[in-house]
Amino acid sequence: MDDAGPLYLDHAATSPVRREVLEAMWPYLSSEFGNPSSHHAAGESAARALDWARSTVAAVLGCRASEIVFTGGGTEANNLAIKGVALARPRGRHVVISAVEHPSVLESCAYLERFHGFEVARLPVDSYGLVAPADFEAALHEDTTLASVMYANNEIGTVQPIAELAGIGRAVGVPFHSDAVQAAGWLPLDVDGLGVDALTLAGHKLGAPKGIGVLFCRARIPLEPVLHGGGQERGRRSGTQDVAGAVGLATALVLADDERKAGADALGRLRDEFIARILAGVQGSTLTGHPSLRLAGSASFCFAGTSGEAVLLELERRGVLVSSGSACAAGSSDPSPVLLAIGVEPELAQTAVRFTFGAQIERAQLLAVADAVEASVAAVRGIR
Numbered sequence: 001m002d003d004a005g006p007l008y009l010d011h012a013a014t015s016p017v018r019r020e021v022l023e024a025m026w027p028y029l030s031s032e033f034g035n036p037s038s039h040h041a042a043g044e045s046a047a048r049a050l051d052w053a054r055s056t057v058a059a060v061l062g063c064r065a066s067e068i069v070f071t072g073g074g075t076e077a078n079n080l081a082i083k084g085v086a087l088a089r090p091r092g093r094h095v096v097i098s099a100v101e102h103p104s105v106l107e108s109c110a111y112l113e114r115f116h117g118f119e120v121a122r123l124p125v126d127s128y129g130l131v132a133p134a135d136f137e138a139a140l141h142e143d144t145t146l147a148s149v150m151y152a153n154n155e156i157g158t159v160q161p162i163a164e165l166a167g168i169g170r171a172v173g174v175p176f177h178s179d180a181v182q183a184a185g186w187l188p189l190d191v192d193g194l195g196v197d198a199l200t201l202a203g204h205k206l207g208a209p210k211g212i213g214v215l216f217c218r219a220r221i222p223l224e225p226v227l228h229g230g231g232q233e234r235g236r237r238s239g240t241q242d243v244a245g246a247v248g249l250a251t252a253l254v255l256a257d258d259e260r261k262a263g264a265d266a267l268g269r270l271r272d273e274f275i276a277r278i279l280a281g282v283q284g285s286t287l288t289g290h291p292s293l294r295l296a297g298s299a300s301f302c303f304a305g306t307s308g309e310a311v312l313l314e315l316e317r318r319g320v321l322v323s324s325g326s327a328c329a330a331g332s333s334d335p336s337p338v339l340l341a342i343g344v345e346p347e348l349a350q351t352a353v354r355f356t357f358g359a360q361i362e363r364a365q366l367l368a369v370a371d372a373v374e375a376s377v378a379a380v381r382g383i384r
């Protein structure tokens, strides 16, 4: 957008590693490089760092350190939650999820259906992407093994009523997992306040590197490992731990959570102003997702009469990097299942563009982006 290079508005895809995070990680990539399972000074130093990371994450979540499992990212944590809880639980073969979950949840459930005889209820959502608590309650029965509903959606930013849904699950003894990969840094993660039994986080949405994640799983919920081997992470996830990654994730989580407490309201107001500008300035634009129950750093639209890909390219020419649909489904030209689930027509779904920003965004930048969007949509419509 200016001499500083393009303006990156695709934080829901991934975020840059923060300097403080890199600095916290550096010793564990260099001088303190030991394997935390080794019984010598180098290993013990790495083990202490891992303990620090675990208790730091646990403090943000309000849980015990022993309930934190470090994984190789959000996808792995979701696989471990869904498959691990489902396969460990003696009760039933029935899983309840929403229709708008991330593929790592959807595909884990499809695997349980295909290979383990589970039945999966995929709850519809309303036009904002919300699960109705009454539908959720009706879907649970005495054979339900596990329920999983994401905290906030990666494509449309809609925030689900997690505490209410988890409470419904708790009342009938169904363990409740939530994928909080997109929510982390924007919304409270206190697991007791939310009432969840399991929660997924991913470092790279928070200013830590890709390839490190967390699964919180309550001590009383049995968890069958997905990765078998040396028994690290109390047998729940074998494989030598990424100590530097864990330290990075913990550092990023604390920074993001402190900033959230200080600034989420102001950022939400900026987002609202940006959304209002686009809706007023770009004819034929519609907001996807909920107008207020949405992540403070997320604005997503359809621009009728365009293609999302073409708008993305025009915006890139103007120095703004965004996403058309979801980067997680990269390579797919099918309309987004999330947009179809909220009732967007397939043709309109192809026009989707998502803007996701970090906490450092400035008002002037977003207003300039709104102008760039107007020009880009006009250019695409002119071409088409």
Ligand SMILES: Cc1ncc(COP(=O)(O)O)c(C=O)c1O
Residues within 6 Å of the ligand: 012, 013, 072, 073, 074, 075, 076, 078, 102, 104, 150, 152, 153, 154, 179, 181, 182, 202, 203, 204, 211, 213, 328
């Ligand atoms: C909601 C959600 N869950 C899970 C994931 C997967 O996380 P990872 O990329 O760390 O595997 C993503 C990634 O975009 C996501 O947005």
